[in-house]
Amino acid sequence: MAAERRGGVTISQVAEAAGVARSSVSRAYTRPHMLSPETVERIKMAAERLGYVPNHTARALSTGRHGNVALIVPDVANPFFPPMIRAAQVEADRSDFCVFLGNSDEDPEKEDKLLGRFAGQVEGIILASPRLSDERIVAHAALRPLVLINRNVEGIPRVLIDSGTGIGEATAHLAELGHRNIVYVSGPSTSWSNKQRRAAVRKAAGERGLDLSFVSASVPSFEAGLQAVDAILAKGASAAIAFDDVTAQGILAGLAARGIGVPKDFSVVGCDDALGPLTVPALTTVSSRSVEAGKLAVSLLMEMLQSQALRDASYVLETHLIVRGTTGRAPGQ
Amino acid sequence: MAAERRGGVTISQVAEAAGVARSSVSRAYTRPHMLSPETVERIKMAAERLGYVPNHTARALSTGRHGNVALIVPDVANPFFPPMIRAAQVEADRSDFCVFLGNSDEDPEKEDKLLGRFAGQVEGIILASPRLSDERIVAHAALRPLVLINRNVEGIPRVLIDSGTGIGEATAHLAELGHRNIVYVSGPSTSWSNKQRRAAVRKAAGERGLDLSFVSASVPSFEAGLQAVDAILAKGASAAIAFDDVTAQGILAGLAARGIGVPKDFSVVGCDDALGPLTVPALTTVSSRSVEAGKLAVSLLMEMLQSQALRDASYVLETHLIVRGTTGRAPGQ
DNA sequence: CTATTGCGTGCAACCGGTTGCATGTCAACC
DNA sequence: GGTTGACATGCAACCGGTTGCACGCAATAG
Known part of the structure; x- marks a missing residue:
């Protein structure tokens, strides 16, 4: 009720109102079992009435725990x-x-x-x-x-x-659908995830004897995907696995602009499931966890x-x- | 150098090392002009040597400013x-x-x-x-x-x-394209933005003599948009303005499932530009600011x-x- | 009935800074 | 040469909690 101007009801005010020492108020919150139930009750009532909220900063100072x-x-x-x-x-x-x-x-x-x-x-x-x-x-x-x-x-x-497992599955999925020539559109070269994805697609493609090429979209973005389309088509591939969903959407936009139907004429797989089923057609992708x-x-x-x-x-x-x-x-x- | 185990070099340690009072160390950082340049220099040297970093929490406690x-x-x-x-x-x-x-x-x-x-x-x-x-x-x-x-x-x-201005423009845009019967797919009834958008579309449609109906997607989501499609089509409309982009994408998915071409057979406008040009076809929408x-x-x-x-x-x-x-x-x- | 145990509570120091006020020093001024 | 004032620095209280320790009291043991 009585919200003081500084927004600060202190432990001392509660102590006075409840007729106990400051330490008891403190304990009512941090170690209630040390106090008799009635005292705890009385303190909490007073605190409630005054609108007391423990001050995190002060607590942090003495305990070293900030929360x-x-x-x-x-x-x-x-x-x-x-x-x-x-x-x-x-x-x-x-x-x-x-x-x-x-x-x-x-x-x-x-x-x-x-x-x-x-x-x-x-x-x-x-x-x-x-x-x-x-x-x-x-x-x-x-x-x-x-x-x-x-x-x-x-x-x-x-x-x-480990996006590698999902990328492996994606490669297998494409192979089962009859794709023999696929492209991996890679992301930032310094990215740990990119290295991992690249290695996974290479391994899985190798195991199934697929033709695999790489196209680089150094920054993962819609634009980068869009611009990678010519390079992808030049490889003669029928499917692409993109570093991430945003890049994949760029590729989709580029394909649409060229009148290439997805998934009829070309297949695209994203990674990270960042967009969910939001797009039309919904993007096949690798879950992100x-x-x-x-x-x-x-x-x-x-x-x-x-x-x-x-x-x-x-x-x-x-x-x-x-x-x-x-x-x-x-x-x- | 001598990083104490608790990562905590205190103002007192610096004071002792520099042969001054704690208050002087404090002032060396907060009000250097109050001290002689040589003293400040000496204190800073000592602080540097000990690896002193002011403690944010303690400062916040006494000043009330946390940053x-x-x-x-x-x-x-x-x-x-x-x-x-x-x-x-x-x-x-x-x-x-x-x-x-x-x-x-x-x-x-x-x-x-x-x-x-x-x-x-x-x-x-x-x-x-x-x-x-x-x-x-x-x-x-x-x-x-x-x-x-x-x-x-x-x-x-x-x-x-003020999404009202953009929604007004959207309505005008649809009118110019020859749409005479449109639907506004509304969002949460408690949302201030929804009220505003609804009012704006009503006003703009009224001014241009368009037929306007409302369909409610109480939660703004892909699913809600998807499920609103039947109701939208039942109104006989040729265009819809959705509460937000996610709902709009749901509508697009629903239309696609029914073989209705966008924008050939039906037009959709989103709101908030949450997705950018990411989708295919890219969503016409209202900027979000x-x-x-x-x-x-x-x-x-x-x-x-x-x-x-x-x-x-x-x-x-x-x-x-x-x-x-x-x-x-x-x-x- | 006294000694022991143990529980509930209060006292006071402490966390690491900040800051109003007092003190000491020295130069300038009358 | 004594007074004044400016300036540099120290003292100590304070911010709002936490916590080790001591104290008082009641229940239990001897």
């Missing part, structure tokens, strides 16, 4: 991340933690700066698809609990999305915070092909 | 928000502020809880498309600086995206923090129609 974690991603607006962010947020909430969000703009230096900026006010950090060097990551990890997503650094707890990754990373971090033991854990999430509407039998089959 | 703001959205994964979040993040960073991100899950109660949770550790809050009641919003705004996005509450600084809104909200908040004057500002961002590939001449024209 905050940081999540740093290269680009919030990249559709791959929002579901992950959301999942992380929800999971953190379950442990009553707040989430700081950082956007590195795909820039290693900015990432480094953010890490330093957050360092003072969080208990742990989650780095998703970092662009930072291994050394810097290791350095930060030494200072405080840190979990990686989609980056494989020995000795640091990490969650890896980004939701699980976000959730798992947070719960991993929570565990690390509880038991200071920072064991070297590496969780791998396998992916699978989601067949929708952009793949079909090879022409002439 | 943090909170951003609360209904759903991080809704493609409307990520660009806004990113813009807010970038703008906050310019003032060296960190951003807490909250996800209310479209739930008023959770929103209220988050607000309380953040209250203690941020200087200001941005509430985007809140689902909370006006009273609760006013109550929170009384406690600390708060800026609204897409919610019109008298007396509270707000940034409003969500990036500007995020940026503006943060800079507004920063101003409020500087000059405690919380004047009642209301910024309106107009929107415009973006014509792409899902609108064409009415059949038989």
Whole structure:
């Protein structure tokens, strides 16, 4: 009721109102079993009446526990991340933690700066698809609990999305549909995920004796996909697997512009399931598991915070092909 | 050098090393002009040698300034928000502020809880498309600086995206293409944006003597759009304006399933430009201005923090129609 | 009936800074 | 030469909680 002007009802005010010492008020919240039930009740009543909310900052100062974690991603607006962010947020909430969000703009230096900026006010950090060097990551990890997503650094707890399994399935799927000549449209050369996807498609294509070519879309974007179409067609392929869904959509747009029907004349597979069944025809793609990754990373971090033991854990999430509407039998089959 | 085990070199240690009082060390950082240049130099040297970093939490406790703001959205994964979040993040960073991100899950109660949770550790809050009641919003705004996005509450600084202008243009655009019978597929009835859009389409259709019907997709989603198609066709319309892009994509999928060609046989307009030109055919839609809104909200908040004057500002961002590939001449024209 | 145990509570120090006020020093001024 | 004032620095209280320890009291054991 009586909301003071500074928005600050303090523990002292509650103590006075309840006729107890400040320490008792504190304990009513942090160690209720130390107090008699009636006292706890009385304190909570008074607190309620005054609109008392414990001050996190003050608590953090004396305990060293902030109840905050940081999540740093290269680009919030990249559709791959929002579901992950959301999942992380929800999971953190379950442990009553707040989430700081950082956007590195795909820039290693900015990432480094953010890490330093957050360092003072969080208990742990989650780095998703970092662009930072291994050394810097290791350095930060030494200072405080840190979990990686989609980056494989020995000795640091990490969650890896193995898009390789899904890409393998995609290749097999295309082979079954009778495609003999396919293209992999690759993403950023520094990306761990791209290396993994490229290797997976090569392996699977080799096993099935498919003709495989590569076309590079160095930046994964709609534009890049659009511009890759000529190169793809020049290879004589009847199907393409793209680094991600956005690139795949660019390829689809380019094919449509040339009057090439999908999936009748050409098949396209995306990766990451960033768009869901939203498009027409719905994109055949590889599931991303980004939701699980976000959730798992947070719960991993929570565990690390509880038991200071920072064991070297590496969780791998396998992916699978989601067949929708952009793949079909090879022409002439 | 001597990084203590707890990562914590304190002001006292620096003071002792430099042979000054704690207060002088503090001033060396916050008010250097109060000290003699030599003293400042000596202190900074000592701090450097010990690896001292000011403790954000402690500073916040005594000054009340955390250097943090909170951003609360209904759903991080809704493609409307990520660009806004990113813009807010970038703008906050310019003032060296960190951003807490909250996800209310479209739930008023959770929103209220988050607000309380953040209250203690941020200087200001941005509430985007809140689902909370006006009273609760006013109550929170009384406690600390708060800026609204897409919610019109008298007396509270707000940034409003006026999708009405764009929707009006869309209606005019359809009229010019010869459509005489159109449908507006509405979103959540409690949404301020929905009311605004509905009013705009009614006004514009009235001015041009178009037949207008309403179909309700109470939750804005792909599924809802898909299921609205029968109702839309039953109205005998040749074009639809959807509450948002995701709903529009659902409608497109439904039309495709019935073999109805877009834009040849039917025209569809989305709203919010959440997908960009990504889809095939690319969706004609209304620009969202969500990036500007995020940026503006943060800079507004920063101003409020500087000059405690919380004047009642209301910024309106107009929107415009973006014509792409899902609108064409009415059949038989 | 006294000694022991144990529970509920209060006292006071502490977390790491910030800041109003007091003190000390020295140069300038009358 | 004594007074004034500006300037540099230190002292100590404070921000709002947490927590080790001591105290008082009641129940139990001897």
